[in-house]
Amino acid sequence: MPNIIDIFPPSVIDDSIDSSKLGVEFTESQAMTTDNVDFSAAAVFTKTISGATTLTFSNVSTGMVKTLVMSGDFSLGLPAYVKVISGEYSGSATTNFIQLISTNDSTEVFATISNYTV
Amino acid sequence: MKARLERGKIVKYKKIPNTLKTISGTILNASKLSTERLEQLGFMDVITPLYDANTESIYNMHFDNELNAFTYDIKDRDYSVTIDQAKLAKLEELRNYTHSELSVTDWYITRRSELGTPIPQSVLDSRQAIRDSHNQRDNDIFELDNIAEVLEYVI
Numbered sequence: 440m441p442n443i444i445d446i447f448p449p450s451v452i453d454d455s456i457d458s459s460k461l462g463v464e465f466t467e468s469q470a471m472t473t474d475n476v477d478f479s480a481a482a483v484f485t486k487t488i489s490g491a492t493t494l495t496f497s498n499v500s501t502g503m504v505k506t507l508v509m510s511g512d513f514s515l516g517l518p519a520y521v522k523v524i525s526g527e528y529s530g531s532a533t534t535n536f537i538q539l540i541s542t543n544d545s546t547e548v549f550a551t552i553s554n555y556t557v
Numbered sequence: 558m559k560a561r562l563e564r565g566k567i568v569k570y571k572k573i574p575n576t577l578k579t580i581s582g583t584i585l586n587a588s589k590l591s592t593e594r595l596e597q598l599g600f601m602d603v604i605t606p607l608y609d610a611n612t613e614s615i616y617n618m619h620f621d622n623e624l625n626a627f628t629y630d631i632k633d634r635d636y637s638v639t640i641d642q643a644k645l646a647k648l649e650e651l652r653n654y655t656h657s658e659l660s661v662t663d664w665y666i667t668r669r670s671e672l673g674t675p676i677p678q679s680v681l682d683s684r685q686a687i688r689d690s691h692n693q694r695d696n697d698i699f700e701l702d703n704i705a706e707v708l709e710y711v712i
Contacts, residue, residue: 491590493582514594515585527575528585535585552585 464503478503478541487511494518499545507537520545526552533557560618560627561599567618567627569603602626612705636704643707647698654712655691659684 458466469481476484479498485508486492493516494507509515512530517523521539528535532554541548559570577587579598584590590598604626608615615629638646662684665676694712701707 491594512586512589514587514589516581517583517585519580519582521583523576523583523585530586530589550583 476505476507478505482506483508485509488513488515492516496521496545496548499541499548501541501544503539503541505539507535507539509535509537517550518545518548521548521550523550523552526554528552529554529556531556558603559595559600560603561601562620563599567620569618570600573600604628606631611709634705636708638704640702640704640707643704644698644701647707647710647712648695651691651694651698651712655687658687 463481464479465482467481468483468485471484471486474492475495475497477497478500482504483506488509488511491514492511496518509528510533515528528537534555536553536555538551538553539548559573560567561570562568573588573590573595575585575587577584577590577598601620602625603618604621604624605615606629608631612634613631614634615631617630618627619630620626621628636643662680665680668674669676698707698710701710
């Protein structure tokens, strides 16, 4: 008995997938309640730090791009495999915009930092 | 000021770098780290001992366990000039000072020589006071017999 999938392989019509069909890791903004950034949980993570903070990352896969929107005039630790390409965190800025991209799962993540002040 | 031992060398920091790479990760806004955390990362205070910069110099920065900070040793300054050379330099400094003081009222002298206009007595008195002061300081410098005193002498 042939499998129906073999007879009618699924296909996706060109230009038929829009953002509403994508998972939360591409579409959601999450207000962080812990110090962990779960790369599978959202695309954008926001947090106002109220004390010295060290972030951890989980579910990091090559190619994932995440944005941290951070504020707060305290030190902010990132995992050892994060390499900051450019920019500096500013405690006086309204927003620090930290873009992350994994180039090798959880062994290499590059970061760029920009600031915005109202 | 802080300092830290890095690869066998003491590196001084006027301020803590904003982005700090450590074995355990990168720290952003690192200047906000607590003193305790900075010390864990090797950043210790630099304490400059009190010394007389005219006669002494500081050298040999090192970590002092009792102070729990980096500090310096103090030694007598090794002068590169003789006392006579130091006196000549100080007298030159005095001459330049006196010249600049007198030059403020030199135009009265020029005006008198060109036009015959009398010089006010107050100006004559102030110029004489400058010259008297110069002569007194000139004698003071000549009588100094210690190179440190010569260098410390304030014109």
